[in-house]
Amino acid sequence: MIRDAQTALFDFFPGRTIEIHQVDEQVSTDGGLIAFRELDKKLGLTESFAAQIRDPRADPTQSLLSVIRQRIFGIIAGYEDQNDHDTLRSDPVFKLIADRTPDDHDLASQPTISRVENSVTAGDLIRLEDWFIDRFVESFDEDPDSITLDIDTFADSAHGTQQLTFFNNFYKDNIYQVRVITCAENDQIALPVLLYGTAHVSLGAADDLTRVINALHRRYPDLHVTVRADAGFAVPHLYEALDCLANVTFSIGYQMNSLMQEKCEELMDLTLKTFETTGKTTKNYMHLQHQSRNWSRAYDLVIKCEANEQGTNRRVVITNRPGAEQYPDGTYQEYADRGESENRNKELTVDLCADRLSDHRYMANLFRTMMHAVSCNLLARFRGVVAEAPVDSGPDADGIPLEAGSEHRKRTEGNRRRRRDPLGRGRAMTWRTLVIKVAARVETTTRHVRLLIPSSWPHADYLWKVSRSLASFAPSG
Structure with missing residues (x-):
């Protein structure tokens, strides 16, 4: 039904005026967000997350779980601020996510969300x-x-x-x-x-x-x-703590100081001469054992020396990884990954x-950090649910498998995988474009809730793929 309100008129179209009317219908711009709520139901993420918090409010209109779902699903859809929910609180899709019908009372406003975040202990x-x-x-x-x-x-x-x-x-x-x-x-x-x-x-x-x-x-x-x-984590107490744990190895960046520069000077000269001769990016690696005065024992260091058109580059990694002495290049590459x-x-x-x-409060901001992390984890789980089986690219012409290949080769193959599987490899912005951001009219009956999306939407096949993947997905355990 068209409301009796002012109309926006435009006359650029030849021979006709263009009118914009506001209608009394339950419409959302985030129809595909429903799929994330289905995955959340199977995983129980938001429900178990909310269960860790002791809600001090007495008989609240907005449940703690409802507020948390507003925030977490809002972050996924690109609404990262509390203020966004002053307009989203009447959105029919967000109401469905909070287990309400589109005709139920509105969701939490910004002040309510703020009070909840600041009540966390x-x-x-x-x-x-x-x-x-x-x-x-x-x-x-x-x-x-x-x-x-x-x-x-x-x-x-x-x-x-x-x-x-x-x-x-x-x-x-x-x-x-x-x-x-x-x-x-x-x-x-x-x-x-x-x-x-x-x-x-x-x-x-x-x-x-x-x-x-x-x-x-x-x-x-x-x-x-x-x-x-x-290298920010290159501190002795971290090496020693990890060293004491069974079945744990580490590779941590280490500061390139004057002592390290002195030890790799000969290798850097060789690397630079090779680059000047060939004109191609040249990398060489070396291994040495080193014990600083405040270390309890000596550790393996791997040094990379690189020369290219931009200049020279040296990097050091400290590690307890077996084989660092025999395979310094592989050790460094594992770290660089x-x-x-x-x-x-x-x-x-x-x-x-x-x-x-x-x-303002530190604890409220830590709580917000955690809600952003839950959003990230839910998206990562969805990538795993819809991801296509990787295509084995096999060894290159020299018989070297991808895992041991160059950084350029790995990057090229990663880009190919993203093109082949945009959802399984896609970031949040890709998911918003291909799945979440679609106009939907929400209709409610006694037995069903229907989301009607435009037949002209070019990305519908991705939403159907997501739906099929969810139907067959069962969490382990």
Whole structure:
């Protein structure tokens, strides 16, 4: 039904006017978001997440679970701020996600969401940390033989005077630091942490990694775990903590200081001469054992020397990985593969806006970090559900398999996989374009709720594929 309201008129079309009318219908621009709610039902993510929080409100109109679902599904759809829900609270799809019909009362407003986020206690957050670790351990479809954990941080610029934001000289800004432990095999965030602005990035990292690894070993006693981190985590107590854990190896970036430069000077000269002769990017690797004065023992170091058109580059990795002496190139390449995990962190910040922590209280902002992490994990699980079986590219002309190939070859093959399987390899923005962002009219009957989408929508085949994959998906355990 067309409302009796003002009409927008345009006359650019030859011979006819174009009119825009507002109609009394239940319409949403995020029709495909329903598929995420179906996956969430099968996994029980938002329900179990909300169960960790003790809601202090008495007989609230908006349940804690409903508010959390608003925020988590809103983040997935590209609505990262509380303010967005002042307009989304009457959206029929968001109501369905919260287990309400489109005609039910509206969802939570921004002030209600803010009160919920600010009511979270330290005890709630500790329980949520345990929840993240437990859900990560349960996230594998089959018992793994080995996995790789990457630990990294990113900056969240302060929005005003927020608790525990300080000026960080490296970032030249007042910030929080978000630290995440992620899994290279399934893209899951095992544990998100919010550090104060001037904290060393390694603060508590040994304890957090130990918690995650011990939980994995309780479930999978023979599991081998590899830990990778950049040079910010190159601190002796982290090496020693990981060294004490059974079935754990690590590769951590190490500072290129004057001593390391001296030790690899001859190799750097050789690398540069080779590049000048061939004109092609040249990389060489060397191994050495080194023990600093504050280390309890000597560790293996692998040094990469590179020369290309942009100049020279040296990198050092400290490791306890077996075979580092015999295969320094393979050891370094295994470490360099952590670049894919950094892409997941970019997705968390750029696509899912986890660097938009605007509450005043530190604990509220940690809670928001955790909701962003749940959104990221739900999307990663969906990628796994719809992913097509990878095509084995086989060895190259020299008989070298892809795993041992060059960075360029791996990057090229990764781009091919993304083109072949845009959902199984796609980031949040791809999912929004191909699945989530579709206009839908919602009709409710006594037996059904129907979402009617345009027949002209060019990406409908992706939504049907998602629906079929969900129908056959059953979580392990």
